[in-house]
Amino acid sequence: MIYLKTREEIELIRESALMVSRTLGLVAAEIKPGVTPLRLDKLAEIFIRDNGGVPAFKGYPGAKSPFPATLCISVNEAVVHGIPTDKPLKEGDIISVDCGVKKNGFFGDHAYTFGVGNIKPEVKKLLDVTKECLYKGIEQMVSGNRVGDISYAIQQHAESHGYGVVRELVGHGLGKNMHEEPEVPNYGSRGNGPKLKEGIVLAIEPMINMGKKNIKQLNDGWTILTADGLPSAHFEHDVAIVDGKPEILSTFAFVEEELKKQGVL
Numbered sequence: 001m002i003y004l005k006t007r008e009e010i011e012l013i014r015e016s017a018l019m020v021s022r023t024l025g026l027v028a029a030e031i032k033p034g035v036t037p038l039r040l041d042k043l044a045e046i047f048i049r050d051n052g053g054v055p056a057f058k059g060y061p062g063a064k065s066p067f068p069a070t071l072c073i074s075v076n077e078a079v080v081h082g083i084p085t086d087k088p089l090k091e092g093d094i095i096s097v098d099c100g101v102k103k104n105g106f107f108g109d110h111a112y113t114f115g116v117g118n119i120k121p122e123v124k125k126l127l128d129v130t131k132e133c134l135y136k137g138i139e140q141m142v143s144g145n146r147v148g149d150i151s152y153a154i155q156q157h158a159e160s161h162g163y164g165v166v167r168e169l170v171g172h173g174l175g176k177n178m179h180e181e182p183e184v185p186n187y188g189s190r191g192n193g194p195k196l197k198e199g200i201v202l203a204i205e206p207m208i209n210m211g212k213k214n215i216k217q218l219n220d221g222w223t224i225l226t227a228d229g230l231p232s233a234h235f236e237h238d239v240a241i242v243d244g245k246p247e248i249l250s251t252f253a254f255v256e257e258e259l260k261k262q263g264v265l
């Protein structure tokens with residue numbers, strides 16, 4: 001069942017979402033060649049706990065073992081659910097950083113994909129288009145539309161650039177649970193799926209591959225990789241329908257402020 005949220009509940013989700021946004025901003029300041037994903041993870045965990053939040057991914061149940069870290073850090077051909085390692089990042093890598101926080105009983109869950117140092121123009125384009133896909137999906141989040149309108153908008157934009165849209169992993173409702181109904185696929189057809197209503201809160205999260213849509217899983221039980229080994233990007237926002245229109249509860253402002261300082265944006 002889809003839980004529609006009150007204005008008060010939406011404010012609590014916003015608080016958790018913004019803690020994730022600040023965490024991503026902090027991480028953005030540290031990403032450079034030579035830094036390890038494990039160090040980024042440690043910084044994120046300390047920041048979240050210092051601010052009265054709980055890292056929501058840590059201990060999340062999986063098929064083989066609970067997720068061991070605060071951040072999912074997925075490098076290059078890793079799509080999502082990467083476990084932070086002690087392998088230093090290299091110039092030209094891309095890393096998707098996904099973070100979940102629980103505070104006051106409500107979850108925030110969002111993600112950004114960063115370049116490490118200089119990245120190839122074709123990889124930069126993948127990042128740009130994936131972020132555009134996210135906003136094209138969000139535009140469809142108006143009362144009376146359906147989940148399929150979001151899905152269709154994302155898929156059309158990605159495929160118009162020749163990219164592959166991951167099928168097996170999807171966006172989701174968000175609230176007192178990190179994953180609630182409805183599922184929000186990044187592919188689909190207009191006018192299909194559950195109706196979007198006032199108070200719905202969704203985590204919209206396109207996962208877009210430079211090559212084919214197919215994926216495989218590492219035997220760590222978590223990390224999802226592209227089957228063809230080409231890079232993949234992932235951007236995620238938490239969005240509510242307020243007064244019939246999309247209101248983004250998370251923000252990339254902290255990340256973008258940092259990227260501007262670095263001359264990346």
Ligand code: MG
Nearest residue numbers: 109203205236
């Ligand atoms: Mg999510």
Ligand code: MG
Nearest residue numbers: 098109110236
């Ligand atoms: Mg996420």
